Amino acid sequence: MSGIAIHGGAGTLDRSAMTPELEQQYLNALSAAVSIGDQIIQKNGSALDAVEAAVKYLEDFPLFNAGKGAVFTHDKTHELDASIMCGNTLKAGAIAGVSGIANPVSLAKAVMEKSDHVLLCGIGAMKFAEFQGFEVLPESYFHTDLRYNQLLQVIHEDGIFLDHSVHTDPPDKKFGTVGAVALDKHGNLAAATSTGGMTNKRWGRAGDSPIIGAGTYANNNTCAISCTGHGEFFIRAVVAYDISCLMEYAGLTLEEACQKVVNDKLVKFGGEGGLIAIDTKGNICLPFNSTGMYRGWKSESSEIFTAIY
Amino acid sequence: MSGIAIHGGAGTLDRSAMTPELEQQYLNALSAAVSIGDQIIQKNGSALDAVEAAVKYLEDFPLFNAGKGAVFTHDKTHELDASIMCGNTLKAGAIAGVSGIANPVSLAKAVMEKSDHVLLCGIGAMKFAEFQGFEVLPESYFHTDLRYNQLLQVIHEDGIFLDHSVHTDPPDKKFGTVGAVALDKHGNLAAATSTGGMTNKRWGRAGDSPIIGAGTYANNNTCAISCTGHGEFFIRAVVAYDISCLMEYAGLTLEEACQKVVNDKLVKFGGEGGLIAIDTKGNICLPFNSTGMYRGWKSESSEIFTAIY
Numbered sequence: 001m002s003g004i005a006i007h008g009g010a011g012t013l014d015r016s017a018m019t020p021e022l023e024q025q026y027l028n029a030l031s032a033a034v035s036i037g038d039q040i041i042q043k044n045g046s047a048l049d050a051v052e053a054a055v056k057y058l059e060d061f062p063l064f065n066a067g068k069g070a071v072f073t074h075d076k077t078h079e080l081d082a083s084i085m086c087g088n089t090l091k092a093g094a095i096a097g098v099s100g101i102a103n104p105v106s107l108a109k110a111v112m113e114k115s116d117h118v119l120l121c122g123i124g125a126m127k128f129a130e131f132q133g134f135e136v137l138p139e140s141y142f143h144t145d146l147r148y149n150q151l152l153q154v155i156h157e158d159g160i161f162l163d164h165s166v167h168t169d170p171p172d173k174k175f176g177t178v179g180a181v182a183l184d185k186h187g188n189l190a191a192a193t194s195t196g197g198m199t200n201k202r203w204g205r206a207g208d209s210p211i212i213g214a215g216t217y218a219n220n221n222t223c224a225i226s227c228t229g230h231g232e233f234f235i236r237a238v239v240a241y242d243i244s245c246l247m248e249y250a251g252l253t254l255e256e257a258c259q260k261v262v263n264d265k266l267v268k269f270g271g272e273g274g275l276i277a278i279d280t281k282g283n284i285c286l287p288f289n290s291t292g293m294y295r296g297w298k299s300e301s302s303e304i305f306t307a308i309y
Numbered sequence: 310m311s312g313i314a315i316h317g318g319a320g321t322l323d324r325s326a327m328t329p330e331l332e333q334q335y336l337n338a339l340s341a342a343v344s345i346g347d348q349i350i351q352k353n354g355s356a357l358d359a360v361e362a363a364v365k366y367l368e369d370f371p372l373f374n375a376g377k378g379a380v381f382t383h384d385k386t387h388e389l390d391a392s393i394m395c396g397n398t399l400k401a402g403a404i405a406g407v408s409g410i411a412n413p414v415s416l417a418k419a420v421m422e423k424s425d426h427v428l429l430c431g432i433g434a435m436k437f438a439e440f441q442g443f444e445v446l447p448e449s450y451f452h453t454d455l456r457y458n459q460l461l462q463v464i465h466e467d468g469i470f471l472d473h474s475v476h477t478d479p480p481d482k483k484f485g486t487v488g489a490v491a492l493d494k495h496g497n498l499a500a501a502t503s504t505g506g507m508t509n510k511r512w513g514r515a516g517d518s519p520i521i522g523a524g525t526y527a528n529n530n531t532c533a534i535s536c537t538g539h540g541e542f543f544i545r546a547v548v549a550y551d552i553s554c555l556m557e558y559a560g561l562t563l564e565e566a567c568q569k570v571v572n573d574k575l576v577k578f579g580g581e582g583g584l585i586a587i588d589t590k591g592n593i594c595l596p597f598n599s600t601g602m603y604r605g606w607k608s609e610s611s612e613i614f615t616a617i618y
Contacts, residue, residue: 127512242550
């Protein structure tokens with residue numbers, strides 16, 4: 001068995017802002033990302049290469065909050081986070097707070113494959129990218145009017161930062177992230193996640209996307225997971241590894257573990273979002289507790305499915 | 310029941326470099342850190358305040374690799390990582406790659422208590438520190454001849470960085486980190502960890518210390534954990550949360566879970582190091598698979614114990 005699933009973010013999606021044409025653009029992009037990953041798997045490629053390729057496509061597609069199309073920070077820049085993990089070797093790579101890199105997922109893969117490290121942050125991670133031959137792009141590459149206007153809508157609610165507490169929830173509550181999980185024909189699992197984070201974010205904030213165990217996890221004994229949601233809650237709940245542990249230690253199926261974590265534990269905890277998951281038998285789950293999650297999936301011999309709500 | 314345990318790092322400790330006088334300095338510092346945390350607990354204070362106070366003492370003590378006495382990066386700077394977690398609320402705070410802050414554990418606590426975030430990185434985290442009124446100290450505050458000489462010993466082995474792969478294990482294999490776990494009289498658990506990372510580190514590398522679930526975890530249902538070791542392996546193995554899950558989902562005792570993770574799973578995985586752990590009944594475990602771990606502990610009515618090997 002083999003299979004692949006992808007997501008393009010979850011949250012309180014505003015259906016009134018969605019036109020039939022826009023919806024079709026989203027669905028086409030989701031379908032294309034699944035197809036790119038699936039082709040690698042069908043040619044006996046690795047799950048690791050499949051999730052990287054699918055996530056790269058979503059990073060390049062400007063409607064998703066990752067790579068080109070990433071949201072703006074409070075300082076009108078882009079700070080990108082990504083991670084990737086191989087279920088066979090349990091090797092992993094991640095980067096946090098990187099600017100100027102078109103495909104953060106590929107930089108995370110370079111950290112995994114070409115350094116002894118797992119997580120590189122900020123300016124240091126960018127120096128590593130240059131050292132590894134990644135092209136450093138100007139901020140203009142990442143600019144989209146959509147994201148800039150979203151920043152302008154919230155940046156002046158800034159008075160709240162002068163409070164003792166710093167509240168930075170974006171008002172639209174859409175947790176833009178992209179991710180992919182796959183099982184290849186060699187029986188290996190992999191997962192990858194990439195994001196621009198939250199609109200108007202400050203202070204070098206990182207969510208769960210670059211955190212192995214929280215936003216991304218893969219283990220050939222259990223499953224591969226990529227999360228999207230309110231990252232702080234996903235870190236505190238160690239969401240991705242929790243699903244793996246519920247399978248390995250409590251004997252739950254992938255479906256049972258996903259339901260317990262996303263629709264029970266995270267709901268009680270206040271953690272809005274969802275995730276995509278695939279297990280060693282090719283079972284795919286795409287649970288979310290928000291109004292929607294951009295998603296696509298394909299089993300070995302099935303057609304490609306896509307959905308938003 | 311209540312209790313506290315602390316550590317000052319694990320690794321392949323070189324006994325030939327240890328004099329009786331130096332050993333006594335270490336043991337006295339470990340004892341003092343336990344005492345500071347214990348006094349808070351005995352006065353009905355919170356586990357959270359106790360672990361912060363104990364870690365602050367260790368950060369201020371120049372022989373440990375955290376705060377003053379932190380190791381040097383390749384660029385002859387200091388980049389500090391820390392995290393803290395409350396087992397009652399599952400709230401957590403962490404900072405990665407911060408310079409100029411004397412007590413990174415207190416900055417992590419400010420992230421937890423005074424922002425909606427969990428993890429802040431690099432320059433952004435330093436801006437948050439200034440915003441919260443933390444004093445920003447010059448690099449000279451963190452300078453110790455011991456650490457500077459350690460850097461000079463390895464910095465010229467730099468040719469290895471020109472390889473395709475980047476190998477940065479420090480030759481002495483001492484994973485300097487400090488941490489504390491505590492159970493207070495209200496039944497609440499807490500954990501905190503702080504480090505300067507690895508001597509000669511580059512690329513904005515972060516280990517497991519600022520990663521909730523990897524280097525630090527606390528949950529009133531199970532236990533509180535602070536790790537020290539080869540951080541990349543601890544991230545990939547999600548060590549701290551793994552112990553919690555083995556207790557919660559597989560029914561292991563704290564002792565059984567610690568033995569399984571540190572002396573079985575991590576050894577097979579190649580992850581050298583150790584951790585300190587306390588459960589809801591006040592049981593304390595301090596397992597390590599390296600030659601030594603600087604450690605100290607005290608149960609509610611016991612005296613203070615300290616050990617290195």
